[in-house]
Amino acid sequence: MEAIPVIIALVVLLAVLGGYIWVVSWAINDAQKRGYGSGLIVVLFWIFGPVAAVIWLIARPTETLVQRAPKSYDDPEDALAAASRLDSLGDWDAAAELYTSVAERWPEHRKYAGNCLAEVKQKLASHDPQAKDVP
Numbered sequence: 797m798e799a800i801p802v803i804i805a806l807v808v809l810l811a812v813l814g815g816y817i818w819v820v821s822w823a824i825n826d827a828q829k830r831g832y833g834s835g836l837i838v839v840l841f842w843i844f845g846p847v848a849a850v851i852w853l854i855a856r857p858t859e860t861l862v863q864r865a866p867k868s869y870d871d872p873e874d875a876l877a878a879a880s881r882l883d884s885l886g887d888w889d890a891a892a893e894l895y896t897s898v899a900e901r902w903p904e905h906r907k908y909a910g911n912c913l914a915e916v917k918q919k920l921a922s923h924d925p926q927a928k929d930v931p
Contacts, residue, residue: 800882808816823841823852824838824860829860829861829862830856830857830859831860840852855877855896861881861882861890862890866897869894869897869898870906872898875897875901876895876905876912879895882894883915892920895909895913896913899913
């Protein structure tokens with residue numbers, strides 16, 4: 797009879813720990829989709845604990861990298877970093893569009909953006925052989 801409360805306590809503890817880990821992983825994934833690194837989220841959760849999820853929900857940018865228009869970037873380095881992040885997240889169509897925009901707007905980055913665009917096109921072609929009309 798004494799084992800039942802211990803088992804219940806362990807199940808509750810594991811459920812709370814699992815929920816906490818899920819919330820942290822969701823916040824990290826959401827931050828990356830919005831153009832932030834995972835370090836910010838780790839520091840928030842380290843300092844504020846579970847309250848960090850609420851802080852992130854309130855303070856996070858409303859727009860994800862996929863939703864952001866390529867013409868909204870004022871700096872080629874920011875645009876290239878965003879395109880690289882989109883590429884690493886698997887949003888290859890958005891990455892290709894952003895690399896194309898960088899090549900058109902900033903000629904000094906045309907060669908690098910073109911090389912990155914070629915790699916993204918290869919990923920798209922290997923993932924979906926029907927996709928040939930990539931920008």
